[in-house]
Amino acid sequence: MHFQPTEEQRDLRAGVRSLLAGRYGRAALRQSVDTGAAVDRALWRELGAAGFFALRLPESAGGVGLGLPEAVLVFEEAGRALLPGPLVATHLAAGLVPGAAEGAAxxxxxxLGGRLVAYLGEADAVLGADRVPAGEPVAGADPLTPLHRVPSAGEADPYREAGPYRATGALLTAALQLGSALRTVELAVGYAGGREQFGQPIGAFQAVKHLCARMLVRAEVARTAVYAAAVTGDAGEGAAAKLLADEAAVGNARDCLQVHGGMGFTWEADVHLHLKRAWVRSEQWRTGAQAEELLAAELLGQAEAEAEREPAGGS
Structure with missing residues (x-):
């Protein structure tokens, strides 16, 4: 199969990258971190006007009418920019929640499973729920992913309501992770080429070369898995994509920290923001353990089906 983006898809990706670079560049990111503003309502509406949330909504319903492969490319760019907010949930809610498609909601x-909810304080609605529940703020790793814990609903588990959207939500989250993994490769290579020690760039040292090469391999393997899952729609490939993208985002952020050395651990550097966001996203929609269980069940089912097709007595 050929998974390379078409010219139209590349143009879409370039357009989204240009939009985010102009509207949510590094200065805006750092301002968000300093102020704690996790959701910029004006930017949210701009994303809605650009078709970010209505990308897969049919044209007959006022959407853009594109598919999952295009959505993956768009979310990859959002991951590169570390764009905060419940992007996946709002995208999935287009056509279901009034105002979601336009970015008005x-x-x-x-x-996240259990009783943790991200961006509850900023939300107008909760996907699959009839109301926004009250919650207690809890400390989280990522400064731009505020968390709340909601009380038990007793007879119903609200997380179960997100079940129908889990596969698509996991794949779009994998695309966000992929974008972050690719961006940290760029950050590491850029720093290694400009930082000098002993009269030469640190990128000339073999240990640093190996770190950067390992990061690139992780990111490209994840990219292949995410793109393939978007094209085929296969459940197993979607689970593998989330698993590989989580590993790439977390692993690359850690290696990027190593390339930066002590500078990478400072608040002023952006590397720690990629790592913290990757930690949170690795718990969203489908965890690594859940992906592994799904893949194991699929492989077991294939093995059992093959065994049933074998003639009695074997060969």
Whole structure:
């Protein structure tokens, strides 16, 4: 199969990258971190006007009418920019929650499992729920992913309501992770080429070369898996994509920290923001353990089907 983006898809990706670079560049990111503003309503509406949330909504319903492969490319760019907010949930809510498609409404979801909800304080709606529940703020790793813990609903588990959206939500989250993994490769290579020790760039040292090469391999393997899952729609490939993208985002952020040395651990550097966001996203929609269970069940099912097709007595 050929998974290379078409010219139209490349143009779409370039357009989104240009939009985010102009509207949510590094200065805006750092301002968000300093102020704690996790959701910029004006930017949210701009994303809605650009078709970010209505990308897969049919044209007959006022959407863009594109598919999952295009959505993956768009979310990859959002991951590169570390764009905060419940992007996946609002995208999934287009056509279901009034205002979501246009960016007029911020929609979150019970995508972390249990009782934790991200962006609850900023949300106008919760995907699959009839109301926004009250919650207690809890400390989180990522300064731009505020978390709340909601009380038990007793007879119903609200996380179960996000179940129908889990496969697509996991793949779009994998695309966000992929974008972050690719961006940290760029950050590491850029720093290694400009930082000098002993009269030469640190990128000339073999240990640093190996770190950067390992980062690139992780990111490209994840890219292949995410693109393939978007094209085929296969459940197993989607689980593998989330698993590989999580590993790439977390592993690359850690290696990027190593390339930066002590500078990477400072608040002023952006590397720690990629790592913290990757930690949170690795728990959203489908964890690594859940992906492994799904893949194991699929492989077991294939093995059992093959065994049933074998003639009695074997060969």
């Amino acid at each position: 911020v929609v979150t979801a019970f995508d």
